[in-house]
Every structure is written in C-alpha cells, then in structure tokens.
Amino acid sequence: NAGVTQTPKFRVLKTGQSMTLLCAQDMNHEYMYWYRQDPGMGLRLIHYSVGEGTTAKGEVPDGYNVSRLKKQNFLLGLESAAPSQTSVYFCASSPRPGLDETGELFFGEGSRLTVL
C-alpha cells in the first residue's frame, strides 16, 4: 500500500516550458488536491477534485490546469512555466467524510520544481 505517490520528485524547467506532475493514490479516495508550498508560507490550495471527471479551483489556480480522468490519478499541468511557479508541490487525497465532519488528508512526499 503506497498511499499517495507523486512523480517526478524533482524537476528543473526553463521559463516557457510545459510539464505535468502526476499524483496517484491507491486508497480509493474520492477527493484529491494539489497544494504548493513556498518559503515562509503555508500550503496553498491550487486545485482540487471531488470525484473522477471533476475539478475545481482553489486559492491559487492561475497558471495551472488539472485533470482527473481516473479516480486514482490527479494530474497538475503547467502550460508555460514561470519563475514564480518555483515551489514544492504536494498532492493529497481524502476519503469522503461523514456528515458534518472534515476528513483527514493523506499527503504525498512532495515534488520540488525549479523554473529558471
């Protein structure tokens, strides 16, 4: 049981290049999330998905696109990378919670992206 797996773990891009981060979870969770973490700041929600085929914007969605074609996978795309997107990206998944409660998030190990 690997939990949440992110690939790649490290990547260096040049400004204007595109790339995709892959998140895979084997816990059959309904919800999945992409966060970014910058020095001195908390994790900020980029996009999230509440089920296969659905996606929604979080706090900082600009410059990113996502897709959830399969329940276990959540892809984060950068169409034209910018230095401001240099960050550590975390994927997380969560089961659908019970009524009136917030579920636990299960995190991947993070992907460090540098845009030159």
Next chain:
Amino acid sequence: AQRVTQPEKLLSVFKGAPVELKCNYSYSGSPELFWYVQYSRQRLQLLLRHISRESIKGFTADLNKGETSFHLKKPFAQEEDSAMYYCALALSGGYNKLIFGAGTRLAVHP
C-alpha cells in the same frame, strides 16, 4: 477572510520542558481546526483535530473561540517531538479543503 497564523517560525526547548505551539485563525463561521506534523524525511500527517478532543502522543489542543486560537500543548517535550507543525483550518464549502499556517519548527534538545 479565512486565515491561519502561526507566529513562531522556530520553537527551541529542552527535553522535559513544556511546549506550546501557537495558532490563531480568522474565520466567520464555526471553525474546524487541525494540527498536522511533518517529521524529518516523512510525509505531512494529521496529528489531531479539535472536534475529537483527543490527545495524541501527549499533545492536546483546545479551541478558544474568544481568542480565535488553537494552540498545541505538551507538558513534557521529548526529542522525538522535533518536527514541523502546521495548524490548518477547514475552508467553508466542505470537501475537506484546508488552509495551512506557515508552520513552526519545534526543536527539542537533549
């Protein structure tokens, strides 16, 4: 606006000393608050949530709505408590969306 503030970047204590990691929040409704922890070379993981009022690894946290705080406490710190601690607030609208504070690094010295 919804916001989580952890005023301390680093908290350094000696083994056996009491620990208090501060967290303040801004939220207009009824908040759901959490503490997550990241040990060295491990993933971010849930430590405790205010709604369950539980004690995990000796840590407790009480929600104080009057002071809009959710401080994490432990009476006697252990070296294995050294880690990054993040306070988190559930966003309105459900779906387990959380916002996180910037985190506090706890260093427990022998």
